[in-house]
Amino acid sequence: MPKKRLPLSNSNETCYRIGVNKIAILNAGGQYCHLIARKIRELGVFTEITDFNAPPDSLRDVSGIVLSGGPESVYMPDSPRVAEGLFDLGVPILGLCYGHQLIAHMLGGKVHSSEGREYGIAGIKILNSDGLFEGLDDTQTVWMSHGDSVDQLPDGFELLASSDTCRVAAMAHPKRDIYGLQFHPEVVHTVRGQDIIRNFVFNICKVTTTDWQPKDQIDTLMKSIRDKAKGRKVIFLVSGGVDSTVAFYLCVRALGKENARGIYIDTGLMRKNETANIINDFKAIGADNIDIVDASHQFIDAIGQECNPERKREIIGRMFIEVEDDLLKKIESADNNWILGQGTIYPDTIESGCSTNASKIKTHHNRVDKILKLIREDKVVEPLTDFYKDEVRMLAGELGLPQHMVMRDPFPGPGLAVRCICCTEYKPVYQGRELAKMLSGYGLNGFIAPAKTVGVQGDSRSYKDIAIVYGDIAVPELEGVARAIVNSISGINRVAYVIKGRGEIRPQQLAIHPAYLTPGRVELLREADDIVRAFTVRHKGQLPCIWQFPVVIFPLGYDDISGRETIVLRPVLSTDGMTARFVQIDRALLDTLATDILHLEGIAMVLYDITNKPPGTIEWE
Numbered sequence: 001m002p003k004k005r006l007p008l009s010n011s012n013e014t015c016y017r018i019g020v021n022k023i024a025i026l027n028a029g030g031q032y033c034h035l036i037a038r039k040i041r042e043l044g045v046f047t048e049i050t051d052f053n054a055p056p057d058s059l060r061d062v063s064g065i066v067l068s069g070g071p072e073s074v075y076m077p078d079s080p081r082v083a084e085g086l087f088d089l090g091v092p093i094l095g096l097c098y099g100h101q102l103i104a105h106m107l108g109g110k111v112h113s114s115e116g117r118e119y120g121i122a123g124i125k126i127l128n129s130d131g132l133f134e135g136l137d138d139t140q141t142v143w144m145s146h147g148d149s150v151d152q153l154p155d156g157f158e159l160l161a162s163s164d165t166c167r168v169a170a171m172a173h174p175k176r177d178i179y180g181l182q183f184h185p186e187v188v189h190t191v192r193g194q195d196i197i198r199n200f201v202f203n204i205c206k207v208t209t210t211d212w213q214p215k216d217q218i219d220t221l222m223k224s225i226r227d228k229a230k231g232r233k234v235i236f237l238v239s240g241g242v243d244s245t246v247a248f249y250l251c252v253r254a255l256g257k258e259n260a261r262g263i264y265i266d267t268g269l270m271r272k273n274e275t276a277n278i279i280n281d282f283k284a285i286g287a288d289n290i291d292i293v294d295a296s297h298q299f300i301d302a303i304g305q306e307c308n309p310e311r312k313r314e315i316i317g318r319m320f321i322e323v324e325d326d327l328l329k330k331i332e333s334a335d336n337n338w339i340l341g342q343g344t345i346y347p348d349t350i351e352s353g354c355s356t357n358a359s360k361i362k363t364h365h366n367r368v369d370k371i372l373k374l375i376r377e378d379k380v381v382e383p384l385t386d387f388y389k390d391e392v393r394m395l396a397g398e399l400g401l402p403q404h405m406v407m408r409d410p411f412p413g414p415g416l417a418v419r420c421i422c423c424t425e426y427k428p429v430y431q432g433r434e435l436a437k438m439l440s441g442y443g444l445n446g447f448i449a450p451a452k453t454v455g456v457q458g459d460s461r462s463y464k465d466i467a468i469v470y471g472d473i474a475v476p477e478l479e480g481v482a483r484a485i486v487n488s489i490s491g492i493n494r495v496a497y498v499i500k501g502r503g504e505i506r507p508q509q510l511a512i513h514p515a516y517l518t519p520g521r522v523e524l525l526r527e528a529d530d531i532v533r534a535f536t537v538r539h540k541g542q543l544p545c546i547w548q549f550p551v552v553i554f555p556l557g558y559d560d561i562s563g564r565e566t567i568v569l570r571p572v573l574s575t576d577g578m579t580a581r582f583v584q585i586d587r588a589l590l591d592t593l594a595t596d597i598l599h600l601e602g603i604a605m606v607l608y609d610i611t612n613k614p615p616g617t618i619e620w621e
Helices: 033-042 098-106 193-204 214-229 242-255 274-284 296-303 309-331 346-351 369-376 389-399 415-419 433-440 475-488 519-538 587-598
Strands: 004-006 015-017 022-027 046-051 064-067 093-096 110-126 139-152 158-163 170-173 178-181 233-237 260-266 290-294 338-341 445-457 460-470 492-501 551-554 565-569 603-609
Touching (some): 022 033, 033 046, 064 098, 064 193, 093 098, 098 110, 098 178, 110 475, 139 158, 242 260, 242 338, 242 389, 296 309, 309 415, 433 445, 433 475, 475 492, 492 587, 519 551, 519 587, 587 603
Parallel strands (some): 260 290
Antiparallel strands (some): 158 170, 445 460, 492 603, 551 565
């Protein structure tokens, strides 16, 4: 059968559909929309993402339809709606979160704003295991991220599952094959989520062909690179991360070394010895056509006293292009025969709000205005915008890249700049009554640090304060503490636990201090990060699996010699970066690591970020 070319939405590249079965995903702007697509593709079934209000006639040939989550409330007048007639197509439909609520709302049920929000792990009780829940136990662990709930079923619908705080956790109209789930089966922390998706795809949608494999896309990707280049050369921004490495290597394979040149910009914001290690790795795989540009002073000077995380990212993105522009002037030909290459992947475009209805979580440095202008001018090639990080690693393995490059820890493009929290003014911490009352039930103390960090709640960006707790408690109990706080206190999206301080914790004397992105603070963070990296190597056999281990410097401390800086440990477990759980590390190991870090001058305390994603993003900025 010939391959039929179908564009995936929100991408300047294309993939080829193989086979005849497909699931259409209607995008309401949810942060997990493309994660749904990836989970179905893992089953070997092609998925196509399309606009939420796609005409029903364009969907008649699909095997099933998924309505994604989204940041809006269905009862608001301008919220996304599906086209009239969609529910009469006779095609199986599964609504997730917002999609679940919209089904209820449009078909005569009722949706309301919940008093108790749910962000993170929840337990549900299955009341009917036919169809969607076939083969599952009566109680399941699922992942919630919502502030609205269905409180009245539409006519003809049955209640399939409930949770303690959400009566309609799942519903179905079996005769019409319309299903709704308030939780997210596509998220890895829904323990049997893939089984639920499998039941929908194969048992309800009756898909019979499973012939989609990411590794089979390499030839297609190289062809798309050649088609995009149109005889032009590619100047590729490489960082050493798996995304840009795979994308650059694909360009070298597709165009030849003479037509694909890498630029590695040393921003001064990398980890210890990182630049030397990266260049050696590229030489080892034969991709040594890379120019190194030392722009460390330019980046730090450009950021100056900027403390706003979004503007910091914008500055860094602009600086990447300005530094590259200077180099391009020296190497581009008279007929301007070049385009820019980037290792952009799905989450970069989703979190920047590039989907039709998507809410912006953060601006990625490869989605700043100047980059978007180049994209509009057809001067950007991004081979990996249809892939998630775990799929990129599959491609890397298929390309034969060394394992240590394939499994390199994810590291943000802006480097340590987004792990160096800045503040313009002195702000004492405060002890909120609601927090104190809640913590008393756990035998803990705590306070609120008035410094905003980025989160994602109910598919929307949040920018809220941090709750910091301390006291005697077992590590496994911390997840429940954090979940209770963020679900109950609206002004908080992140919780951290004090592992150890330089002496007794004195909340009445603690404050956020004015601090900026200076070489001294970056170097202090670099040393703390190096201590953590060495520790994870030394104790590899004793530590749980860690997907990423960001280390953050935060200007929380005292006015005296106890120190004005705090180091935050953020070990997380994830598969794709879209959701994550904090890694539970043995308390004795945490104490040892904190003691090592406190040997650095100027550190007042070491914190342990105990927030899952959602509601707290992996990076603090």
